[in-house]
Amino acid sequence: MTTDACLDIRGVSVRFGSLQALDDVSLTVRPGERRGIIGPNGAGKSTLFNAIAGEVMPSAGAVLLRGRDITRLPPHRRARLGVARTFQTTMLCPRLRVIDNVMLSLLALRPVRYQCLWPVGRYAGLRDDALRLLAHVGLDGRAEWPVRMLGHGEQRQVEILLALAQRPTLLLLDEPTAGLAPDDASLITTMLREYPRDVTIVLIEHDMDVVFDIVEHITVLHHGRVVADGAPAEIRAHEMVQEIYFGGAL
Amino acid sequence: MPRAVVAATVVAAGALAALVPSLGLPQYYVSLLTQTWIFGIAAMSLDLLVGFTGLVSFSQAAFFGTAAYIVGIAQTQYHLAAFWPALGLALLGAVGLAAVFGLLALRGEGVSFIIITLALNEIIWGLAYQWVSVSGGDNGITGFVRPAVAGVDLTGTASFYRFCLVVLLVCLGLLVAIVRSPFGLVLQGLRERPRRMAALGYNVRMFRYAAFVLAAAFAGVAGVLFAYYNEFVGPVTLSLDTTVQILIMVILGGTGTLLGPLAGAAVVVFVSNALSNLTQRWELILGAVYVAILLYARDGLVGIGRRLWLTVSGRDPRRPGADSMMRPAASPPAPGDAEREP
Numbered sequence: 001m002t003t004d005a006c007l008d009i010r011g012v013s014v015r016f017g018s019l020q021a022l023d024d025v026s027l028t029v030r031p032g033e034r035r036g037i038i039g040p041n042g043a044g045k046s047t048l049f050n051a052i053a054g055e056v057m058p059s060a061g062a063v064l065l066r067g068r069d070i071t072r073l074p075p076h077r078r079a080r081l082g083v084a085r086t087f088q089t090t091m092l093c094p095r096l097r098v099i100d101n102v103m104l105s106l107l108a109l110r111p112v113r114y115q116c117l118w119p120v121g122r123y124a125g126l127r128d129d130a131l132r133l134l135a136h137v138g139l140d141g142r143a144e145w146p147v148r149m150l151g152h153g154e155q156r157q158v159e160i161l162l163a164l165a166q167r168p169t170l171l172l173l174d175e176p177t178a179g180l181a182p183d184d185a186s187l188i189t190t191m192l193r194e195y196p197r198d199v200t201i202v203l204i205e206h207d208m209d210v211v212f213d214i215v216e217h218i219t220v221l222h223h224g225r226v227v228a229d230g231a232p233a234e235i236r237a238h239e240m241v242q243e244i245y246f247g248g249a250l
Numbered sequence: 251m252p253r254a255v256v257a258a259t260v261v262a263a264g265a266l267a268a269l270v271p272s273l274g275l276p277q278y279y280v281s282l283l284t285q286t287w288i289f290g291i292a293a294m295s296l297d298l299l300v301g302f303t304g305l306v307s308f309s310q311a312a313f314f315g316t317a318a319y320i321v322g323i324a325q326t327q328y329h330l331a332a333f334w335p336a337l338g339l340a341l342l343g344a345v346g347l348a349a350v351f352g353l354l355a356l357r358g359e360g361v362s363f364i365i366i367t368l369a370l371n372e373i374i375w376g377l378a379y380q381w382v383s384v385s386g387g388d389n390g391i392t393g394f395v396r397p398a399v400a401g402v403d404l405t406g407t408a409s410f411y412r413f414c415l416v417v418l419l420v421c422l423g424l425l426v427a428i429v430r431s432p433f434g435l436v437l438q439g440l441r442e443r444p445r446r447m448a449a450l451g452y453n454v455r456m457f458r459y460a461a462f463v464l465a466a467a468f469a470g471v472a473g474v475l476f477a478y479y480n481e482f483v484g485p486v487t488l489s490l491d492t493t494v495q496i497l498i499m500v501i502l503g504g505t506g507t508l509l510g511p512l513a514g515a516a517v518v519v520f521v522s523n524a525l526s527n528l529t530q531r532w533e534l535i536l537g538a539v540y541v542a543i544l545l546y547a548r549d550g551l552v553g554i555g556r557r558l559w560l561t562v563s564g565r566d567p568r569r570p571g572a573d574s575m576m577r578p579a580a581s582p583p584a585p586g587d588a589e590r591e592p
Contacts, residue, residue: 074448075448075449076448076449076451076452076453079448079451084450085449091443092443093439093442093443093446095442096435096439100435104435104436104450105450107435108451108452109451112432114433116431117427118431120431120432120434123432166450
């Protein structure tokens, strides 16, 4: 179970001052699995993501990526090892063009990022790859736009595209459909459901329809602890989950 | 404005500027323009940090001034008068100092970065002021002269003017190349969303460090020219006053545009000279102009010019691409024109 897991979190605790954001959290995600993390606001879901992505150092416990201990690695080193993430609030470079954002995602893993004399435009392959990715979500026509001119739904798509562009082994999605109109949300849901299984996906989501549509396994966090863990049907039926998360009634 | 128009304007302006000393203008104006080219390089170097990398640094004068001091000390105390070795030593000094400062200052971010760079600049100033045996203290360093470069004697006002102009254009060309390169794109990403850049796999501190040291090298070039311009170096060269003046040039001209800070340098050099003839309180007036820019035109002179251009040419300034001067404005469709295919 330890070595063939894609992500293995062992007894991770995170403290912010007097707040115990995560308390001895353990969970294991198999390669290719779609895992949902749910829980009420303040349950520690985003903190868990930050601990996996490297933005927060746990005060105890270990994070293993495909058997390798990454607990002390900074975020950029984890990204190189195949961890990609999206943010709860869209985090794109608003003044840069859409294609620049995508090219930055591609450049991050290419040595040419250090090159400082020839223009970006010289790398036709880079531009073509970025345009091809944008075409997947139908945004290639807006490649030259500054990102801030895109609609909210389009920005969410680019947000996810930046993570997918790196062909990660582990993809962390923090509320990918937050604030989206139903049409836009189902666009993203479809995209994720059809995504190849060589990517392991961990998903934080408030929208239960999205969660049950995509994932096959759910971990429930409450007050920084894992309170339930199982298949969606089990979680629906779980008494404690119903109480804390669904407000007693489903 | 299309990139080609900007490039053609720069070339034409450069050619025109080269003719200035032959126009029979009073030497006073040729000198002010020479100062403009020198401070233009310094301001553009700071723009690489402030406008492109998102690092507001207050130690640019330390690199500028250190390079200037090295030129003076090399010639007066070590009889090293030739241009290229002096330039090499001065750049080595500026870059070396930045390599140390960067390690310290980049431990902080935002305001703490500002405060650390400010404090480091003060240390260098204090050193120049008090280490009298090396720096001459308050008296500074005198008694060195402009060298000949590639057989051209720079002693005259006109030849030194042209030399500074050439160096300015070379620096501008290099800086434009840098900001348009993949490395430059990474810097702009850091300006906008450092957290995202780290998540994408960029070593944020390392890229900032590289930008910091690179900017110091350009500031060093400006410092070398400034030492030769005055044939004197004093503590004010690397004082906080100078740092702030360079920063005002950048913000006045418009951050992240390179040409803006050059325009800002022209305004500050000419206005401060004109005002100091009229009143002792010229810094007060310059400060008021600065405040007005911050309140009413945060994108500086370039922003004002851009809006004028868009109004004159009858374009909608809110259109995508309309505001990207350094990039091709390849007329993308207006919002709503294109339908998204699911």
